[in-house]
Amino acid sequence: MNAPLVDTTASQRLAFVDCDIHPIQRSLADLFPYMSARWVAHAKSIGPHIRQGLSAMQAHPRMMAAGQRADAYPERGGPPGSDLALMQRQHLDNAGVEIGMLVSLSKGGMEERNTEYARVLSHAVNDWQIEAWVRPEPRLRAGIVVPQEDPEFAAKEIRARARAIPPSGK
Amino acid sequence: MSKTRHVVARVDDVPPGTRKKIAVAGRDIALFNLGGAFFALGDKCPHESGSLCAGKVVGLAEADEPGRYRLSRDGEFVKCSWHGWEFGIRTGQSWCDPANTRARAYEAGVERGAALVKGPYVADTFPVAVEQDYIVIDL
Amino acid sequence: MKVPYPGAIDCDLHLPLPGMAQLAPFIDAFWREQFLTRRIDRMDFALTSFPARTPLGAREDWQATREGETPLDKLRREALDPHGTRIAVASILHGAIGLYNDDMAAVLCSAVNEHMARDWLDHEPRLRGSILVVASSPEHAVREIERVAPDERFVQALTLVMGDTLPGKRALWPIYRACEKRGLALAIHAGSLYRQAPTGSGWPSFHVEDYVGQSTAFENAIVALLAEGVFNEFPDLRVVCLESGFTWLPTLLWRLNKEWRGVRQEVPWLDRLPSEVVRERVRLTLQPVDAPPDGVQLRKTLAQIACDDMILFSTDYPHAQFAGEEALPDGLPDDLIRKILIDNPMASYPRLVAEKKGGRP
Numbered sequence: 001m002n003a004p005l006v007d008t009t010a011s012q013r014l015a016f017v018d019c020d021i022h023p024i025q026r027s028l029a030d031l032f033p034y035m036s037a038r039w040v041a042h043a044k045s046i047g048p049h050i051r052q053g054l055s056a057m058q059a060h061p062r063m064m065a066a067g068q069r070a071d072a073y074p075e076r077g078g079p080p081g082s083d084l085a086l087m088q089r090q091h092l093d094n095a096g097v098e099i100g101m102l103v104s105l106s107k108g109g110m111e112e113r114n115t116e117y118a119r120v121l122s123h124a125v126n127d128w129q130i131e132a133w134v135r136p137e138p139r140l141r142a143g144i145v146v147p148q149e150d151p152e153f154a155a156k157e158i159r160a161r162a163r164a165i166p167p168s169g170k
Numbered sequence: 171m172s173k174t175r176h177v178v179a180r181v182d183d184v185p186p187g188t189r190k191k192i193a194v195a196g197r198d199i200a201l202f203n204l205g206g207a208f209f210a211l212g213d214k215c216p217h218e219s220g221s222l223c224a225g226k227v228v229g230l231a232e233a234d235e236p237g238r239y240r241l242s243r244d245g246e247f248v249k250c251s252w253h254g255w256e257f258g259i260r261t262g263q264s265w266c267d268p269a270n271t272r273a274r275a276y277e278a279g280v281e282r283g284a285a286l287v288k289g290p291y292v293a294d295t296f297p298v299a300v301e302q303d304y305i306v307i308d309l
Numbered sequence: 310m311k312v313p314y315p316g317a318i319d320c321d322l323h324l325p326l327p328g329m330a331q332l333a334p335f336i337d338a339f340w341r342e343q344f345l346t347r348r349i350d351r352m353d354f355a356l357t358s359f360p361a362r363t364p365l366g367a368r369e370d371w372q373a374t375r376e377g378e379t380p381l382d383k384l385r386r387e388a389l390d391p392h393g394t395r396i397a398v399a400s401i402l403h404g405a406i407g408l409y410n411d412d413m414a415a416v417l418c419s420a421v422n423e424h425m426a427r428d429w430l431d432h433e434p435r436l437r438g439s440i441l442v443v444a445s446s447p448e449h450a451v452r453e454i455e456r457v458a459p460d461e462r463f464v465q466a467l468t469l470v471m472g473d474t475l476p477g478k479r480a481l482w483p484i485y486r487a488c489e490k491r492g493l494a495l496a497i498h499a500g501s502l503y504r505q506a507p508t509g510s511g512w513p514s515f516h517v518e519d520y521v522g523q524s525t526a527f528e529n530a531i532v533a534l535l536a537e538g539v540f541n542e543f544p545d546l547r548v549v550c551l552e553s554g555f556t557w558l559p560t561l562l563w564r565l566n567k568e569w570r571g572v573r574q575e576v577p578w579l580d581r582l583p584s585e586v587v588r589e590r591v592r593l594t595l596q597p598v599d600a601p602p603d604g605v606q607l608r609k610t611l612a613q614i615a616c617d618d619m620i621l622f623s624t625d626y627p628h629a630q631f632a633g634e635e636a637l638p639d640g641l642p643d644d645l646i647r648k649i650l651i652d653n654p655m656a657s658y659p660r661l662v663a664e665k666k667g668g669r670p
Contacts, residue, residue, distance in 0.1 A: 047360050049516055053407035053502040055360065057352040060409050065348040113514050217570075231574035236538020237479070239577060254571035266570040266582075 015098040021091070021140070022068075023133055024106050026078035030132065031107065034124035042117060049113045084137060092139055100140045102129050108145030118147040119157075126161055173308040177286055181303040184208070187245060191223040194309055199276065201305065202227070202259045204245060210307045211248075211262045212274030220252030222273060228256070230265070278307045310637045312622075313646065315393030318654035318661070321498075321551045321594040321623035322388055322397045325380060326354060326404075327424045335423035340416045354404030354417075358469070358500030363516060368629035381432055388626040389435055391634045396654070396661070400439035400467050400498065400551070401425060407502050415449035418442060422457050430462045437660075439467040439496055445504075447483040454484070458491040464660040465494040465549060470526045471501035477533030482542065489543040492659035494592075497530055499523040499552035524599070527553040528561050531591060535565070540590050541578045547657055549592045552625055554599035559613035562587060588616040592657045594623035595637075595649060596630040604640015611645070621657060622650045 025031055032040045052059055057066075064070055065080065072080030072090060081087070092100060108125045109118035122145050129142035144161045146154035176194045179201060184190045189202045191213055198213035200223035213223045229244040247256045247265065256265040262275035283302040298304060329350035333341055344350045360366060371387050374380070389397060401424070405417030418441045425438045440457045442450035450466070457463050466488050474480065476497060488495050500523075506512045507519050507526070527550050534540060534548060565583035573579055579586075600607040611620075624636050637646065655661050 045362050046516060047362050049360075049514075049519075050357060051503060051506075051512055053357055053504070054404045055355050055357040057354065057404070059407055061347050061349045061352065061413070063347055066352075070346075070348065113512055115514055228574075231577040232580070233538075233541075233576075233578035236541050236578045250571075254574075256570075256574075264570065266573065271570075 013096065015096050017099040017101070018091075018095070018097045019101045020103050021087070021097075021100045022081045023087070023102050023104055023129065024079050024081040025128070026082040028107060030082075031121070031124040031128055034127040034131075035120055039117065039120045048107075048111075049117075050111045051113065084133060088137065092137070097139060101143055102133060102140055103143050104129055104145050109147040110145065112147065115147070115150055118150060119153050122146050122153075122157060126157065175306050175308050177281070177298060177304045177306050178210075179305045181280060181305055184305065187227070189223055189227065189248075191221070194307065197309070198223075199307065200248070201278065201307075202248070204259055208278040208280065208305050209259050210276040210278040211257065211259070212276070214273070215250040215252065215255060215257075216264070216271050216273055217250065217255055218252055220250045222248050222250055222257060224251035225249045225254075226251075227259070230256075276307045276309060278305060280304065281306050310639055311634050312392040312636055312650060316395045317392050317622050317650040319388070319392065319394050319397040319624050319626075320549065320592075320621040320654050321596065322399050322626045323628070324384070324399050324401045324425070324429060326401065327421065327428075331424055331428065332417065332420040335420040335427075336416060340413070343413070354407075356402060356404050356407055356500060357503055358519070359402055360516065366629070367627045371627045381429065384626075385433070388624060389433075392624065392636055394435060395651075396437055397435055398437045398439065398464055398496075398654075398658070399425070399429065400496070401441060402498065402500065403441060406441065406443055406445075406469065406472075411443055411446035411449050414443040415446065415453060418449075418453055419456065422453065422463075426457075426460055426462070430460075436462070437658075438463040439465050440493065442466050442468060442484065444468040444481060444484065445473040445502075447481055450484045451487045454487040454491060454493065458487075458493065461660060461664075463493065464658045465496040467496045467498060469500040469502055470497050470523065470530050470550075470553070471503075471507055473502065473504045475533040475537075476530040477535070477537030477539050479537060482539070485539055485543050485546055489546045492545075492663060494547040494549045494658050494660075496549045496551055497527070497553075499527070501526070523552070524554050524557045528557060531561065531587060532565065534591075535579060535583050535586060536576050538576070538578045540586050545659065546590070547592065547659065548590060549594065549621065549657065551594050551623070552597065552628075553593050554597060555593040555595075555614070555620060556599045556607075556610045558587075558593070558619075559610060562614070588619060592619055592621050592653065594621050594625070596623045596625040597628075598630070598638045600638065602639060604638070607638055607640045608642070611641075617645055617648050618653055618656065620649050621654045 028043055048055060068080040074083035074086050091097060104125050107121055109121035112118035112121055125145050134140045134142050144158055146157050148154060178192045178194055179190060184201055184203045186203045186206055189200055192199050192201055200211045200213040202209045211222055213221050215222055225248045227245050228247050228249055229241040230247060232240045232242055246259055248259055249256050257273050262273035264271040281304050283298050283300045283304060286298050286304055287300060329344060355361060374383050401421050403421045405414050405421060408414040421441050430436050430438050440454055440463050442453050444450055454466055485495060501507045507522055513519055562584040569579065569583050600610060655665055
């Protein structure tokens, strides 16, 4: 008796790797645990210093909710992408994401003009990705953010992060 | 102190539209021929002492409104060779500050050689011929 | 020192940024829906040039609102009453002018100007308004000036010193023509839209560099206005520099006069001493006073500026420029104080001149 080439009775599941998921802080205060007191004070008083006329919004407002899913605003407040539980429910579970790669675009020091503050921010965002996202949700992977016009620091940060043991132990 | 009249050049030496630098009694002087009339200015810009004789002879740039340029009084000004300040050749006055910023102007004229040989002129640099016309300046 | 007698005219006072809820009544259905569906209503429209939390931003003792106090009560208590202010020229530095979509920017500017008229000017007769305009689109700017101009309480059109282009450029002249025609001063406020780096050599790292560099930008602006011929083309236009400082003026005037002598053929319409034109046509507000507290220095600088007509009283409220109610620097001669507080402002804004003539308050 010939066996079927494909076992059509087995349950099937499409699982995939999402290479572009954007997490964001509810506010800059989410990064304070990963910054020294000196830089927390800087963040609170001096604040960001960037290369555009509007300090906290896009000068080309997007057609949909700052370019994001309008249904992704968390109930507890904050911008889309700032709530892990919502991300799990709405995206990771719903779409069957097996591995989700974080691309943390905002406040990663990439746009900050003050070189030292940019370093502090990128380092903090990298810590925050691990602690706030990857540890509680093993499906997620962090993406190292660096100030790209600061190659010396960027390379150091990349080396240090690349050597670190993944939090899941894998 | 009374002025002395110096014979400084032959008229033929400074054709219309040109200028010539001369030295008279230890002073450098820029001699201009403006359409047949002669004018002499101390060859020393009152700003930083640049040579006026080495500057360009120009007209007056004017504008009735922004972007509408006009050039008038062709050849009546000299731009200092160093910083471009403009001086009226006839008077030595600067265009920008005529009252206070001016090049020293000397009276210049033309005399027949026949008149000059009688004196009391000073012609220390070249011989004067009776039949020639000469530029004289009072100093 | 404190303002010694009532009647001052404060030429630079800032009203708080209105939220979208306050602007909504002045926005049409199409744009209201755009702002709602695009979540633009959640954005704060703060300009990078005015970082809210820096030590030079809002004065600490002015940050709290007392219980039961309206924003207007607060303004009266903190900014108008303490100085015996008779007239205050107010502005709202709204980030609408930082948008790239000129239509959207213009709609928001109109809303800000309407908010100024309805929510502030209607309720406080001491206030005068500034027409916020999209300078990057002269067409929109002119339309807005024409729309608002019939309201005589608006006395100037407001732009930033560092926009898309230098303030003298001829593409902007329709704005200046409209201002002149309508008797509005052209107000140029410190700040940048950051359309390009704020220095000629790229991007500074620190706020302090951007902040100190404002005076250079004002120098550039004044030279551009002169060189491009704005003062020739618009003989009745007045320019008021807001938050510009003024102690840099003597060296600028000296250099302008000096360089003009050598290169004036390039700009032959500039047919008299540039310093004379600047003294006649440009005004600068008092605060922040960029001089040491020692009045001797300040008097020397004012003597070098050699014109008592140029400085206009300002508090720059709510920015932290002075302590307590000491809105005037020490060392000013009495007659100059009077000119700065009252006479100069009354002579500088064509609409205040008209008010005075018309006997209105």
